[in-house]
Amino acid sequence: MTGSDADAIVVGGGLAGAAAAIAVAKAGLRTIHLAPAGPPDRRTSALMMPSVDYLRSAGLIDDPAELGHALTQIRIIDATNRLIRAPETLFDAGEAGMTAFGWNFANSRLLERFHAAAAEMSSLETRNAGATDLSGNTVTLTDGSRLSAPLIVGADGKKSLVRSAAGIHARENAFAQAALVCNLDLGRPIGGTSIEFHYPQGPFTLVPAGANRANLVWIDDRAVLDAAKAGGNDALAATFLDKSQRLFGAVTLASPAFVFPLSTLSVDHAGADGVVLVGEAAHAFPPIGAQGLNLGLRDVADLAEALAAVDRAAPGWASRVSADYPARRAADLARTGGMVDTLFRSLLADMLPAQALRAGGLWALKLAPALRRQAFAVGMGNR
Numbered sequence: 001m002t003g004s005d006a007d008a009i010v011v012g013g014g015l016a017g018a019a020a021a022i023a024v025a026k027a028g029l030r031t032i033h034l035a036p037a038g039p040p041d042r043r044t045s046a047l048m049m050p051s052v053d054y055l056r057s058a059g060l061i062d063d064p065a066e067l068g069h070a071l072t073q074i075r076i077i078d079a080t081n082r083l084i085r086a087p088e089t090l091f092d093a094g095e096a097g098m099t100a101f102g103w104n105f106a107n108s109r110l111l112e113r114f115h116a117a118a119a120e121m122s123s124l125e126t127r128n129a130g131a132t133d134l135s136g137n138t139v140t141l142t143d144g145s146r147l148s149a150p151l152i153v154g155a156d157g158k159k160s161l162v163r164s165a166a167g168i169h170a171r172e173n174a175f176a177q178a179a180l181v182c183n184l185d186l187g188r189p190i191g192g193t194s195i196e197f198h199y200p201q202g203p204f205t206l207v208p209a210g211a212n213r214a215n216l217v218w219i220d221d222r223a224v225l226d227a228a229k230a231g232g233n234d235a236l237a238a239t240f241l242d243k244s245q246r247l248f249g250a251v252t253l254a255s256p257a258f259v260f261p262l263s264t265l266s267v268d269h270a271g272a273d274g275v276v277l278v279g280e281a282a283h284a285f286p287p288i289g290a291q292g293l294n295l296g297l298r299d300v301a302d303l304a305e306a307l308a309a310v311d312r313a314a315p316g317w318a319s320r321v322s323a324d325y326p327a328r329r330a331a332d333l334a335r336t337g338g339m340v341d342t343l344f345r346s347l348l349a350d351m352l353p354a355q356a357l358r359a360g361g362l363w364a365l366k367l368a369p370a371l372r373r374q375a376f377a378v379g380m381g382n383r
C-alpha cells in the first residue's frame, strides 16, 4: 500500500459519516475520518427497529431506552377539508408482533455516542478538518495538506464534494415546502404514539420524546414557516395549539425552532473507481415516513458487507468494493426513494384521483390485516 496514508478516508462528520468511519475501521481498514466541527444537529431521528438492531450489533448503542423514546403507535389524522378524506388510522406495533416500531433519538445524542465509540478504536483517526478537493484517491484538506487512500467514502451530505469530484451524477429536485422542527412541552403526556395531522400543505407531526415532551416536524410552504417563526414564540405556540387540535392541551416551546429546506436527491449509482457514497451524499428526501437516516445506516451496513466480501490482499480491491457496494444498494435506494416520493406527492395532492387513492389506500390499510403487515415491512425497511 505504498504512497497511501490509510486504507480508507471517510469525508463528513454527520451521523452517516461517523457510523461509516466506525464500520470501515471495524472491518480492519486503517481509517482517517475528516469530520470538521459544525453547529449541533438539531434534528431528531425516528429509527425503525432494524436500524436500532444494527446500531446495537455494531456496538454503537447499548439499551436504546438510555438515549431515546419508544414509538409504539402511529396515529394519522386527516386534517384536510378535501372532498374525499382518509379515515383516522391507528397503527400499533403489537399488531406486527413488536413491542415498538422503533425509537426516537436526538441526533446530537446519537452523535455523542458514535464519537465515544470512535475514540476507543486504534485503527480510526478523526481529524477536525474538511476536504476542499478530491483528485483520484487524493483528498486535499482545508489546511492545504493532502491525504491518499485506495478507498474514499463520501458522507459529506447533499452538496457532496466527493460525489461531484468523482463525477457521479446526482438529480436534485427542491420543493417549495420546508420542515420546521422544535421541541414542545404539552399539557398532557403523549405516551409512545407518534401523531401525524395531515394538512393540505403537509403533515404536522408530534413524535414522542418522553413524558409531556414531543419533537415537532411541521412541513408547509417555506414562506409560511418563515413567517410563523418570525412571529415569535407566543404566536408559534398558539399556532401549534391550533394545529394539534388542542388534543394535548397547552403547548409551549422547549427549544428554538429551526427550518430545513426540503429536496429529493438521487444518484445513478452510489460509487465508482474507488469512491463510495453513504447517507445524504447518495440520497435525500423529505422527512416523510422517517426514512433518511434509516436508509443511511443501511448504506453503512452494506458497505461493511462489501468490505467483508473483498480480498484486500489482492490489487484493485478498492475498485471492486466501489463496484460491489452500489450494486448491493441499488434496489433499496430505488424502492425507498420511490415510496417516499409517492407518499409526499399523495399527501400534497389536490387532484381528486390522488385524494381518492390515498383515502382508499388508508381504508384498505385500516381494514386489511395482510396489507397492514406488508405496509409495516416496507416502512420498517425490512429486506
Ligand SMILES: Cc1cc2nc3c(=O)[nH]c(=O)nc-3n(C[C@H](O)[C@H](O)[C@H](O)COP(=O)(O)OP(=O)(O)OC[C@H]3O[C@@H](n4cnc5c(N)ncnc54)[C@H](O)[C@@H]3O)c2cc1C
Residues within 6 Å of the ligand: 011, 012, 013, 014, 015, 016, 017, 034, 035, 036, 038, 043, 044, 045, 046, 047, 129, 130, 131, 132, 155, 156, 157, 158, 160, 161, 179, 181, 217, 260, 278, 279, 280, 281, 287, 290, 291, 292, 293, 294, 295, 296
Ligand atoms: C426535519 C428532518 C427530520 C428528519 N427526521 C428523520 C427521521 O425521523 N428518521 C430518519 O431516518 N431520518 C430523518 N431525517 C433525515 C436524517 O436527518 C438525515 O438523513 C441524516 O441526518 C443525514 O446524515 P448525513 O450524515 O448523511 O448528512 P449530514 O447530517 O448532512 O452530514 C454531512 C456532514 O458532512 C460535512 N461536510 C460537508 N462538506 C464537507 C467537506 N467538504 N469536507 C468534510 N465534511 C464535509 C458536514 O459538515 C456535515 O457534518 C430527517 C431530516 C430532516 C431535515
